[in-house]
Amino acid sequence: MSATVVIVDDAVFMRNILRAIIKDKGYNVIAEAASGIEAMKSLHDHDPDIVILDIILPDANGLDLLESILKVRPRTKVVICSSISQEPIIKKALDHGAKAFIQKPFTPEKVLEALEGLEA
Amino acid sequence: MDMSAYRDLFVSESRNHLNAFNELIVQLEETASDQAAINEIFRHAHSLKGMAATMQYDAVTELAHRMEDLLGRVRNNEIVFCPALADLLLEGSDLLSGMVTAIENGDQQQPNAASLIERLVSFTPPPTASGPPPEAVPVDGAPESPAADSPPDKHRFRQSDSFKSVRVKTDTLDRLVNITGELITTRHRLMDRARRYAVPALSEPLHHLAGLLRELRDEVFKARMLPFAVVAERFPRMLRDLARKQDKEITLQVEGREIELDRGILEEITEPLVHILRNAVDHGIESPDDRRAAGKPPVGVVTISVARDKDHVDICVADDGRGMDPARLAQKAVEKKILTAAQAYNISPQAALMLVCAPGFSTATQVSDVSGRGVGMDVVKTAVHVLGGTLTIESQAGHGSRFIMRLPITVSIIHALLVECGHLTLAFPVNTIARTIELRRGDIFEEAGRKVFALDGRHVPLKSLNRLLNQPPPHASSPIVPAVVSEAGGSMVGLVTDRFLGQEEIFVKPLGLPLSRMKKLSGGIITGDGRIVFVVDVSTLV
Numbered sequence: 001m002s003a004t005v006v007i008v009d010d011a012v013f014m015r016n017i018l019r020a021i022i023k024d025k026g027y028n029v030i031a032e033a034a035s036g037i038e039a040m041k042s043l044h045d046h047d048p049d050i051v052i053l054d055i056i057l058p059d060a061n062g063l064d065l066l067e068s069i070l071k072v073r074p075r076t077k078v079v080i081c082s083s084i085s086q087e088p089i090i091k092k093a094l095d096h097g098a099k100a101f102i103q104k105p106f107t108p109e110k111v112l113e114a115l116e117g118l119e120a
Numbered sequence: 121m122d123m124s125a126y127r128d129l130f131v132s133e134s135r136n137h138l139n140a141f142n143e144l145i146v147q148l149e150e151t152a153s154d155q156a157a158i159n160e161i162f163r164h165a166h167s168l169k170g171m172a173a174t175m176q177y178d179a180v181t182e183l184a185h186r187m188e189d190l191l192g193r194v195r196n197n198e199i200v201f202c203p204a205l206a207d208l209l210l211e212g213s214d215l216l217s218g219m220v221t222a223i224e225n226g227d228q229q230q231p232n233a234a235s236l237i238e239r240l241v242s243f244t245p246p247p248t249a250s251g252p253p254p255e256a257v258p259v260d261g262a263p264e265s266p267a268a269d270s271p272p273d274k275h276r277f278r279q280s281d282s283f284k285s286v287r288v289k290t291d292t293l294d295r296l297v298n299i300t301g302e303l304i305t306t307r308h309r310l311m312d313r314a315r316r317y318a319v320p321a322l323s324e325p326l327h328h329l330a331g332l333l334r335e336l337r338d339e340v341f342k343a344r345m346l347p348f349a350v351v352a353e354r355f356p357r358m359l360r361d362l363a364r365k366q367d368k369e370i371t372l373q374v375e376g377r378e379i380e381l382d383r384g385i386l387e388e389i390t391e392p393l394v395h396i397l398r399n400a401v402d403h404g405i406e407s408p409d410d411r412r413a414a415g416k417p418p419v420g421v422v423t424i425s426v427a428r429d430k431d432h433v434d435i436c437v438a439d440d441g442r443g444m445d446p447a448r449l450a451q452k453a454v455e456k457k458i459l460t461a462a463q464a465y466n467i468s469p470q471a472a473l474m475l476v477c478a479p480g481f482s483t484a485t486q487v488s489d490v491s492g493r494g495v496g497m498d499v500v501k502t503a504v505h506v507l508g509g510t511l512t513i514e515s516q517a518g519h520g521s522r523f524i525m526r527l528p529i530t531v532s533i534i535h536a537l538l539v540e541c542g543h544l545t546l547a548f549p550v551n552t553i554a555r556t557i558e559l560r561r562g563d564i565f566e567e568a569g570r571k572v573f574a575l576d577g578r579h580v581p582l583k584s585l586n587r588l589l590n591q592p593p594p595h596a597s598s599p600i601v602p603a604v605v606s607e608a609g610g611s612m613v614g615l616v617t618d619r620f621l622g623q624e625e626i627f628v629k630p631l632g633l634p635l636s637r638m639k640k641l642s643g644g645i646i647t648g649d650g651r652i653v654f655v656v657d658v659s660t661l662v
Contacts, residue, residue: 011167013133017126017174055164078551105173 001027003119006046007017008039008065009054009081018052018081022115029076038061050118052102055082055089062063063093070097077118081106130175134522137164138217139353145206145213146356150371158201161209163189168216169647179230180219186240187212199245208243210357212236223371255573288343290383296558301627304333305646341530345380348426348435352377355397357423362401369419370405376426380435380528381473388507389527392500396437396523397422399497404521414518416440432509432551433529438522446472454483468578473513477501495574505659506642508534510607526551534628536645538621538653539604542591545653546617547626547645552606552658556620557602572613575605582614588661589640593619606658613662628655632650 005027007015015032020065023029027050036059043051051069055062067076080093083104090101100114141164146159165188187209218231223504281374283496307329314322318536323450352374363370381389400577405411405420412418437479446469453475459467467475477497504511509527528551536547537556563573564582572579586593603614628643635644642657 010163011133011171013126013129013171014167014174016129018127043217056166058160058163083166083173105176 002026003049003115004028004030004046005021005050006031006033006035006039006042006048006050007052008036008057009052010034010056010058014054014081018111021111025112027097027115027117034058036065037067039065040072040085043069043076047073050077050079050115052079052081053098055080055084055093063089066096066098079114079118081111102113122558127173127223130171130177131220132169133171134180137168137241138213138220141168141213142210142357143353144359148201149203149206151168155195158191158195162188162195162549164522165191177219179233180216180223182611183212183216183219183233183237186237187216187371190240191603192241199243202245202319203245205271208236209359212240220292243440246296249564254534287567293340293344293383295343300340301416302335304444304625305336305628307333308647310464329660342381344382344530346383346386347377348374348379348381348386351386351393352424355393355424357399358394359397362398363405366401367407368401368405369408370401371419371421373423374425375423376428378530379426379428379433381527384526385507385527385529388503389525390504390581392525393424393435393437395500397424400437400439400441400521404443405441406587413427414442428529433527435527436522436526436644438520443517443520444473444476444513446515449473449475453478466485469516470513473515474511474611476513477511502659505657506551508551510551534626535623536655537604537623538604538647539585540591540619540621541589541617542590543587545621545647545651546585546589547624547628547653547655548606548653548658550623552656554607554612557603557605557614559614560600560601561601564601575612578607578612580612580614582616583662585615585617588615597614615661626653 005022005112006025007018007029009015009018012034015034019029019032030046030048033039033042034056034057039051039053039057039060042048053062053069057065062080062082067082069076069078077099078097079100079102080090080098081102081104082089084090085103095099099118102111102114129157130494141161144161144164148154148161160529165184169181169184169188172178172184190199190205190209194201196204198636199205199252215231215233215236220232222230241451245608275617307326310322310329310478311326313319314326354372356372359372400422406416407413409417411420421440425434425436425438427434427436447465450464450467450472452458453472454461454464458475458481469524477500479498481497501511504525504527507527509525511527512524514519514524528549535550537550537553538547539548557573557575559573559582564571565577566572571582573582574580584593585591585604601616602615602620605612605614607613624647626645626647628645631638631644635641640657641654643655645653645655647653
């Protein structure tokens with residue numbers, strides 16, 4: 001069974017690239033969301049193994065969303081994917097239960113590295 | 121992974137971001153210190169930066185990054201949003217747009233951003249009397265935190281794609297329309313055969329086929345529809361720049377941006393709309409001083425309203441400027457030898473206003489770089505007519521003008537009146553017909569050497585369609601003279617023809633060379649019985 005993934009990013013461009021990168025490695029992208037509300041909805045509808053989550057969203061802060069996700073579905077592995085590079089924010093995300101952090105701009109290798117690290 | 125595969129996606133996504141960015145900047149100038157709007161603008165710059173960085177478009181990344189930094193300072197209330205800042209950000213957006221175009225075209229040479237980046241980095245707002253913004257919204261430590269729990273607001277008109285939609289090339293949509301049109305033609309031919317060879321067993325499945333084809337046609341057209349907002353989003357920016365250049369103050373209101381039109385029509389109508397808007401800025405709206413003197417508020421208002429009515433859409437551009445005086449227009453037309461003095465004397469106010477669409481007619485006392493050289497309104501009128509629409513002008517001297525374009529909602533498949541004219545069967549798009557009339561010989565009389573008839577108290581000139589198209593006149597002189605009354609050419613005219621054949625839904629194909637060079641005809645169709653029928657272009661006929 002391949003791991004199921006929901007990609008949350010408001011840029012369709014970013015979602016497409018992420019999908020292309022991880023699909024090749026057998027991950028099953030079951031939904032995409034462009035906003036916090038859509039993210040919560042797809043979480044409810046699909047119960048994915050992994051959520052790749054952007055921080056800046058039109059209606060939500062990814063860090064707040066992270067908490068909401070884990071409250072509803074504690075087993076979900078959340079990977080933050082953001083261009084924010086400040087240490088305190090990365091630390092805050094990991095402290096609040098994010099399993100990994102992908103720095104934008106990313107290379108395909110970095111994305112896969114982060115996802116493969118989840119399985120260990 | 122080969123990133124170049126994502127170039128097209130990058131280009132179209134970037135344009136979406138830049139358009140939304142521009143629109144928000146202009147909006148923000150009107151409702152300054154709107155924190156939600158500033159967050160939204162920031163996000164567009166931020167997304168663009170992230171996309172460009174992923175694609176390794178370093179010049180775009182750098183510029184977007186600098187703009188994002190500056191916007192970050194606005195968001196953190198370090199500087200106040202002001203017109204000078206708007207100018208700088210819009211300039212940045214233009215340059216980004218140029219870079220995106222260069223990427224799209226595969227140019228190695230990117231526009232140079234060095235001097236703009238310098239100005240973005242060193243930007244300090246000009247001193248103002250208003251001081252710092254009254255309500256400084258504190259941002260709690262994390263500079264990236266947007267207003268997370270602010271209520272949804274009007275700035276959030278971004279589209280969010282999902283698995284529910286796919287991108288389709290417009291070529292594919294055009295092909296679907298073509299195939300659907302051909303299917304409808306084929307259905308008519310099948311029904312014709314079934315009738316001719318009297319095959320009653322076919323009538324039930326043919327009836328069913330007709331229903332399915334109607335449904336298919338509706339769905340295909342629905343897929344081609346886009347909201348008016350797609351073209352409207354560039355207008356606030358354009359109007360703002362034009363107004364600033366002329367030291368005028370203008371607000372643009374857009375109503376009905378959600379109304380949908382066929383993308384082909386939207387495409388064709390954009391340039392005419394730009395022209396009408398430029399005219400409104402240039403000739404319509406007065407300077408603030410003149411407006412005050414006329415007892416008007418100093419800020420002029422231009423309104424674009426879009427409204428749907430059954431099978432057509434009205435796009436109206438109204439301004440509250442100086443308006444036009446029909447008598448003066450008629451006078452001008454005489455000076456330009458467009459009208460004779462007698463014609464000018466008899467002209468209706470409505471027809472006099474349409475004179476601005478006559479080639480070579482311009483009432484501007486000087487040539488400005490806004491509306492150009494007095495060409496244009498004739499092009500607007502032609503563009504509207506080619507689409508099968510009509511243009512009406514209303515104006516009241518001192519109070520403003522309205523330009524109303526009445527357009528079909530879809531292209532290609534139209535309702536037409538088929539008429540017989542000599543050897544030809546001709547189709548008149550029904551939206552170009554004011555009415556049809558059957559005259560008795562006695563209804564026709566001569567006036568100033570022209571044949572006319574009376575319609576609603578007016579004398580309407582009567583012309584022979586047969587003669588206009590070099591067709592032989594009808595054999596017997598029947599007591600009844602059928603005529604198509606149209607005002608698509610700007611003034612009312614009756615076109616006498618041999619016989620009305622009835623109304624039909626037709627799929628119009630553009631004429632290929634050399635037939636496309638012909639005036640008077642705008643397209644062709646193949647009817648159920650295999651005949652070729654030409655579509656009449658009334659605007660070039662008379």
